[in-house]
Amino acid sequence: MAAKNIMIVGVGGQGTLLASKLLGRLLLGKGFDVKVSEVHGMSQRGGSVSTQVHWGDKVYAPVIGPGGADLLVAFEKMEAVRCANFLKPDGVAIINDYAIPSSTIAAGQETYPEGCIEEMQKHFKCITLAAGSIALELGSAKCMNIVLFGAIAHVLNLDGVDWEEIIRKTVPPKFLELNKKAFALGRAC
Numbered sequence: 001m002a003a004k005n006i007m008i009v010g011v012g013g014q015g016t017l018l019a020s021k022l023l024g025r026l027l028l029g030k031g032f033d034v035k036v037s038e039v040h041g042m043s044q045r046g047g048s049v050s051t052q053v054h055w056g057d058k059v060y061a062p063v064i065g066p067g068g069a070d071l072l073v074a075f076e077k078m079e080a081v082r083c084a085n086f087l088k089p090d091g092v093a094i095i096n097d098y099a100i101p102s103s104t105i106a107a108g109q110e111t112y113p114e115g116c117i118e119e120m121q122k123h124f125k126c127i128t129l130a131a132g133s134i135a136l137e138l139g140s141a142k143c144m145n146i147v148l149f150g151a152i153a154h155v156l157n158l159d160g161v162d163w164e165e166i167i168r169k170t171v172p173p174k175f176l177e178l179n180k181k182a183f184a185l186g187r188a189c
Helices: 016-029 077-082 116-123 131-138 141-156 163-170 173-187
Strands: 004-011 033-039 048-056 069-074 087-096 125-129
Touching (some): 004 016, 016 033, 069 077, 069 141, 077 087, 116 125, 131 141
16 A cells, blocks of 8 residues: 555644544554654644654654645644645545644734635535534543544544554543544544
8 A cells, every 4th residue: 555644733732643543543553654753842832733644564764744744734723724735636635624823823913714624625525624623522622632633533534543552552541432522523524
């Protein structure tokens, strides 16, 4: 299988790093060559975070260049626009319809841009879901990343992969049922 590239972007604290680690472990367990790279930036202060997951029979490059991502997963909608140049023209974007104002926006120095999702839809195939709202309906905003992990499973549609097994191995038992529900709702997107 030719190498595939996935870029997962968001804001510090949203769980992008966990989602990329889950995906990397899952693909490695299926026998693929996998490379995962992380860019934290100012993640501890609510800044941009991106991770890149490369997988296939053999992966040589540890970093995705512009126009190299088959899938862009945006945990925050402005981050989708910010990283759109990394997506292949025929790539797919999974976009969480969720806004987190940057510090300059929160301070009133700038305004949050309107139409982020609509702009992405003009150029790419997009799957949009309100993962934050889904997570809140389940009772915990913290499972938003697992809702988006479910959407990744939906798009990748890999045969013979037990997506829930990696969740069982990673999530504390007291949160397992919640996360299984979050995954199922994301996968149904």
